[in-house]
Amino acid sequence: MKDLRYLDDVSTLVLDKEKCIGCSLCTEVCPQAVFEMRDNKAHIVDFNACMECGACVNNCPSKAISVSPGVG
Amino acid sequence: MDKISTSGVDIMSSMDEIALSCSAEPSNPMADYEKPGYKLCSYVDKFIKTHAGAIPIIKSKLGKDDLFSTFHVRCGIKRNKYKVAPGLYGIGKPDKNCEVLVTANFKLTFDHLRKELADINAWILVLDTKGINVWCAAGKGTFSTMELVNKIKDCTLEKIVDHKRIIVPQLGATGVSAGDVKKLSGFRVVYGPIRANDIPAFLKNKRKVDKNMRQVTFNLYERFILTPVEIQIVLKPALIAALVLFIVSGFGPGIFSFSGAWERGVISFFALIAGIVSGGFVTPVLLPFIPSRQFALKGIIAGSVLSIPLLALISTAIKGVSGFAALFLFSVTISSYLAMNFTGATPFTSPSGVEKEMKRYIPMQLASLVISSGLWIYSAF
Numbered sequence: 054m055k056d057l058r059y060l061d062d063v064s065t066l067v068l069d070k071e072k073c074i075g076c077s078l079c080t081e082v083c084p085q086a087v088f089e090m091r092d093n094k095a096h097i098v099d100f101n102a103c104m105e106c107g108a109c110v111n112n113c114p115s116k117a118i119s120v121s122p123g124v125g
Numbered sequence: 126m127d128k129i130s131t132s133g134v135d136i137m138s139s140m141d142e143i144a145l146s147c148s149a150e151p152s153n154p155m156a157d158y159e160k161p162g163y164k165l166c167s168y169v170d171k172f173i174k175t176h177a178g179a180i181p182i183i184k185s186k187l188g189k190d191d192l193f194s195t196f197h198v199r200c201g202i203k204r205n206k207y208k209v210a211p212g213l214y215g216i217g218k219p220d221k222n223c224e225v226l227v228t229a230n231f232k233l234t235f236d237h238l239r240k241e242l243a244d245i246n247a248w249i250l251v252l253d254t255k256g257i258n259v260w261c262a263a264g265k266g267t268f269s270t271m272e273l274v275n276k277i278k279d280c281t282l283e284k285i286v287d288h289k290r291i292i293v294p295q296l297g298a299t300g301v302s303a304g305d306v307k308k309l310s311g312f313r314v315v316y317g318p319i320r321a322n323d324i325p326a327f328l329k330n331k332r333k334v335d336k337n338m339r340q341v342t343f344n345l346y347e348r349f350i351l352t353p354v355e356i357q358i359v360l361k362p363a364l365i366a367a368l369v370l371f372i373v374s375g376f377g378p379g380i381f382s383f384s385g386a387w388e389r390g391v392i393s394f395f396a397l398i399a400g401i402v403s404g405g406f407v408t409p410v411l412l413p414f415i416p417s418r419q420f421a422l423k424g425i426i427a428g429s430v431l432s433i434p435l436l437a438l439i440s441t442a443i444k445g446v447s448g449f450a451a452l453f454l455f456s457v458t459i460s461s462y463l464a465m466n467f468t469g470a471t472p473f474t475s476p477s478g479v480e481k482e483m484k485r486y487i488p489m490q491l492a493s494l495v496i497s498s499g500l501w502i503y504s505a506f
Contacts, residue, residue, distance in 0.1 A: 057343055059469075060478040067334035081316050081334070082298035084341040085473065102297050105475040106264065108298035 054102060064103035065121045070094055072117035076085060079109040079118060127129035129428060131305040166209070167191070168239070171336030173215060177281040182215045185243040198233055201357030207232040208256035214483060217246035221287040224328060226317070227273060228294065229254040229262050231260050241321040245328065248285060252276055260472075270302050274309045282312065292317040292332070295339060318404035341472040348409050351470050355405040359463065366459075367394055373498055377505035385505060392442050393501065396452040399435045400459025403428040408464040412471075420474075421486035423463025454497035458490050 066087070075093035080086075085102040088095045088109065095117070097103075105122040155165065158172050158179065167188055181390035187195075191443040198207050216239060225248040228238050235251065252272045254262035277291070293301055295316045300357045303314035318327050318338035327334055370393045375386030408415060408427045415423040432453055436443065444451055467484060468474040 054341065054343065054474045058418060059419055059468075059474045060481060063478040063481055064475050065477055078303065081339065082295060084296060085337070086336070086340055092381050098395060102473070103475060104473055105477060106299045108262075108263075110297075111300070111302045112298055112304070114304050122480075 058101065060106070061101045064100060065119075066097065066100065066109075067104045067119045068095060068097050068107065069117045069119075070114045074115045074117075076114055078112045078114070082108040082112050085093055086110070097113075134471065134477070168209075168236075176284040177213070178217075178287075180213055180215050180248075182217075182219075183239055183249070184292060185216060185239050185241075185245075185320025187236055188241050195233060195236065198239055199353055201354040205256060209235045209251060211251045211253035211276065213276075213282070213285065214249040214251060215247070216242050216249060217244065219246050219248050221285065223247050223286065224332075225250050225291045225325070227252060227281065227297065229259045229268055231256050231258045231262075233289075236257045238321045238324075240256065241324055247328075247355060250276055250280065250282070250291065259294050260296040263297050266300060268297050268300040270300070271304045271311070273301055273306055277310045277312055289313055290315055294321075295319045295334075295415060295429060312382040341470055343412075345410065348406075349413055352406045352409050355409060355463070355467060355470065356401065359401055359405055363397065366397055370394060370397060373501060374505075376502045388442075389501075392439060393455065395435065395439060395453060396432065396456040397459060399432045400456040401463065403431045403456070404460035404463025404467070408460065409433060409467050409470070419482055419486075421461045421469050421490075423480055424461035425457050427464065429453075431460070432456035444504050447500045451497045451500035451504055454493050454500070458493040458497065461486065462490050 068088075070074045072087070073094050075095070077090050077095065079095050080090055084106065085099065085104060087097055087099050087103050089098040090096070103107045103120070107120055109118045110120055138316055155171065158165065166181075167190060168183050170184045171182050172179040193314070194207065198204050208230050208395060209232050218235055223246050226238065226242075227250045230236055230251050230322040238249065250273075251435055252262075252268055253276075254267040256271055257265065259268055259368055271380045273291075273293070282291075283289075287469075289312050291306075291312045293303075293314050293316055298316055301314065303316070304313050306312060315332055317332075318324060318334055319341060320338065323335075324403050326336065326413060367390075371386050371390035373474075374389035375381045375383065377385045377389075379385075404427070408420070408423050411427070412423070417426065435456075436449060436452055445450065465479075466485060468479045468482070
């Protein structure tokens, strides 16, 4: 979200570019536009917008993404 | 009557045709679906017969009772019992080529979806999310891969449509794995737009989603509409807090005085109300305009700005600096706590961030409460 931002440097989001197969599903499911496709690979372009909802993790076919929030 | 191949849909004649075929007898086309002990839902227009049984066709227009109960739910009244029966519904004139839209069984969600589907023919697959909206249910695991797969099987969706495609709202992705759904049911998940009002454009545009449709928003109206529930949730704790306030206010030179409890209790009650209004209403509504990203600090800022003029207004009734300080601290602490609590209702806060805030601010809030009670009792002497 552009106008409303939460705390920086807290997200537990990790993207393993080696494992990414470039399906772009993460860019589709992320509600905060955290990812963008560049050269057929997913890139994190807005790390601090991540709210750890886990949609990308659930849908990544190659298990290239992880988030591990606590109880929240 | 339209007869379609066994894999297709056998659509029952429309109401008019039935009326004609039954000659002069006044007929009730819904009579077949009447059952002792059951009442037909007001949003059901009629039923159509399919190879998977009779499917209710729902109205896209909301009735008066729908709007009335929406108002109730927004105020937090019977919010946890506002459900529709899970299963398959249709809207418009659905056939075997129509899209299947998946949604949750929170009635507010269901209404929100159907009112956007005027002039659209589609199937609606309602998952059992225990009356919770799509995103929250996805987060809590009721809007899930298994629930979706089970509903596809229970409704024998393969007999209803000729294609193998289901449209899942994007925010459902938190609970659904498209890959697993495909493996377990044969149906391919297409993630549709976040907001129901983008669905007509999405369907018209050959299931293409614009960038704007993919991002959540949290505008003034979206924040405002959540505040009645925020206030309603704190009503009961606030009542208990008020009781404690009156007791604490009774302590004074004569150990305990009932007149003191009443007079000073009313004053401290004002501080409580100021804190609740600030943390449960003002902070959520003015969220982006209040400095700081930490909600607890936003609450402190809003609480300070609000409680100072209020306390000045009743200044003649407050004794000394310690009394002022006590009420100010109390009001600001309530505001800070409730503002922090609002993180749970926003669509952009991460659990890790909230945890960080709580670790920092809850000890401060507790300490502040203790100091404020001490000062309040001290100010009575």
